[in-house]
Amino acid sequence: MTLVMKFGGTSVGSAAAIRQTAELIRSCQADWGPVVVVASAMGTQPVKVTDLLLQGAYAALAGDEATCLRVADALRQAHYETIDGLLAPEKERQQILAENQQFIERFAALCRAVLVLGELTPRALDTISAMGEQMSVRILAAYLREAGLPAGAIDATELLVTDDNFQSAAPLWAETTAQTQARLQPLLDQGIIPIVTGFIGATQTGVTTTLGRGGSDFSAAILGQALAAQEVWIWTDVDGVMTADPRLVPAARSIPVLSFREVAELAYYGARVLHPKTMRPCVENDIPLRIKNTFNPQHPGTVIVREAPAGNGSGAMKAVTAIKELSLITVEGRGMMGVPGIAARTFGAVARGQVSVLLISQASSEQSICFAAPAGATDSVLAALEQEFTAELQRKDIDRIWALRPVAIVTVVGAGMRGTPGIAGRIFSALGREALNIIAIAQGSSECSVSLVVDGADTATAVQRIHELL
Numbered sequence: 001m002t003l004v005m006k007f008g009g010t011s012v013g014s015a016a017a018i019r020q021t022a023e024l025i026r027s028c029q030a031d032w033g034p035v036v037v038v039a040s041a042m043g044t045q046p047v048k049v050t051d052l053l054l055q056g057a058y059a060a061l062a063g064d065e066a067t068c069l070r071v072a073d074a075l076r077q078a079h080y081e082t083i084d085g086l087l088a089p090e091k092e093r094q095q096i097l098a099e100n101q102q103f104i105e106r107f108a109a110l111c112r113a114v115l116v117l118g119e120l121t122p123r124a125l126d127t128i129s130a131m132g133e134q135m136s137v138r139i140l141a142a143y144l145r146e147a148g149l150p151a152g153a154i155d156a157t158e159l160l161v162t163d164d165n166f167q168s169a170a171p172l173w174a175e176t177t178a179q180t181q182a183r184l185q186p187l188l189d190q191g192i193i194p195i196v197t198g199f200i201g202a203t204q205t206g207v208t209t210t211l212g213r214g215g216s217d218f219s220a221a222i223l224g225q226a227l228a229a230q231e232v233w234i235w236t237d238v239d240g241v242m243t244a245d246p247r248l249v250p251a252a253r254s255i256p257v258l259s260f261r262e263v264a265e266l267a268y269y270g271a272r273v274l275h276p277k278t279m280r281p282c283v284e285n286d287i288p289l290r291i292k293n294t295f296n297p298q299h300p301g302t303v304i305v306r307e308a309p310a311g312n313g314s315g316a317m318k319a320v321t322a323i324k325e326l327s328l329i330t331v332e333g334r335g336m337m338g339v340p341g342i343a344a345r346t347f348g349a350v351a352r353g354q355v356s357v358l359l360i361s362q363a364s365s366e367q368s369i370c371f372a373a374p375a376g377a378t379d380s381v382l383a384a385l386e387q388e389f390t391a392e393l394q395r396k397d398i399d400r401i402w403a404l405r406p407v408a409i410v411t412v413v414g415a416g417m418r419g420t421p422g423i424a425g426r427i428f429s430a431l432g433r434e435a436l437n438i439i440a441i442a443q444g445s446s447e448c449s450v451s452l453v454v455d456g457a458d459t460a461t462a463v464q465r466i467h468e469l470l
């Protein structure tokens with residue numbers, strides 16, 4: 001009955017937060033028995049430690065030594081203050097201070113090396129950015145011990161074996177499972193709580209890697225799979241996955257149960273609750289994934305499972321989200337009809353510019369293709385398309401390539417929408433009553449979500465009106 005729990009940056013962001021986290025760990029261990037904790041680097045605004053580490057590394061690359069020194073100071077201050085506020089001088093305070101100091105000195109030394117060499121490799125970036133977690137787990141584990149809970153800080157470099165794709169490393173599952181079980185199971189058997197660094201791993205030869213920004217959630221899921229955990233919990237600072245962004249919709253509420261599929265649609269559409277890779281190990285091993293609020297632990301949060309009750313009628317719609325700051329780019333011309341390859345060339349040109357496309361729509365008349373892309377990329381995308389279609393533009397097979405901006409994609413998600421007639425109608429009527437213009441529409445054949453493109457200025461109203469239908 002192992003439970004893997006991940007605590008984000010805010011949960012370890014200060015002495016007070018760590019005290020509260022420790023209480024949660026204590027009560028979960030009492031309820032569950034074996035608990036494995038995964039922790040992020042300290043991350044209380046305005047100081048997010050991972051950001052600071054990266055800022056220092058890039059400053060070093062730019063030859064800006066003053067910033068490196070400032071960053072090292074900020075790191076010292078954040079960690080020492082927390083340690084002083086947490087650990088008793090007669091217990092482990094000196095020891096943990098010394099360990100943290102070593103990391104900060106190592107950080108400063110690496111920055112100096114980068115500064116001298118004028119080179120910052122992805123491998124060096126990983127070694128540098130991994131230190132936030134390496135520091136935070138030592139503090140949390142020491143505090144737990146002081147609070148009377150047996151706990152041990154563990155670097156995931158000992159557990160999580162990855163490929164050498166630095167900054168976005170992928171786990172090697174067989175090796176990871178073997179090492180995780182060999183290292184953690186004996187601790188669990190003795191009632192010790194492993195406090196594991198999120199975000200990081202190591203190659204087979206022991207070089208530190210990271211799983212990508214926000215990757216601690218993924219770490220928890222990986223350990224969950226390796227240990228065949230009963231559940232994986234992600235502790236964060238909201239009551240789970242919400243029906244809408246509470247900043248846009250004050251009446252937004254937490255959704256009790258979602259399917260992996262529904263969350264996938266949501267995550268893609270910017271509900272930034274979970275690192276996108278987190279779900280796969282859980283889906284494949286049928287491990288429920290629970291999102292809970294550290295600041296409201298009594299709240300059940302959201303549990304994500306393989307099959308969620310789909311709901312019917314308006315209940316089929318579970319959440320509405322929006323992605324803003326986009327542009328809608330249209331390639332149109334009467335000469336496009338029936339000509340194969342226009343779509344491939346359009347998206348080929350976009351892809352060469354490393355721009356990702358968020359939504360595509362083409363009507364059966366084939367006289368235009370439109371797609372949404374980040375507004376910031378508009379000019380480069382237009383230029384790439386004009387170049388790709390120079391000949392067609394001259395021949396007037398393509399009349400025009402143009403962009404509408406800013407627009408937003410508003411997406412309504414819910415697996416029960418599949419096979420429930422009238423959902424789209426209800427959405428359109430709600431917006432029609434506001435005289436709100438829908439610029440484009442897309443629904444995938446999964447029917448798990450419907451997306452609408454609206455004028456950027458209409459985003460909040462559109463989300464609010466649709467939310468009233470939920």
Ligand code: ASP
Pocket residue numbers: 008009040041050051132198199212213214215216217
């Ligand atoms: N500390 C890492 C980051 O900020 C990983 C995480 O927090 O999930 O990206």
Ligand code: MG
Pocket residue numbers: 008214217273275
């Ligand atoms: Mg996160």
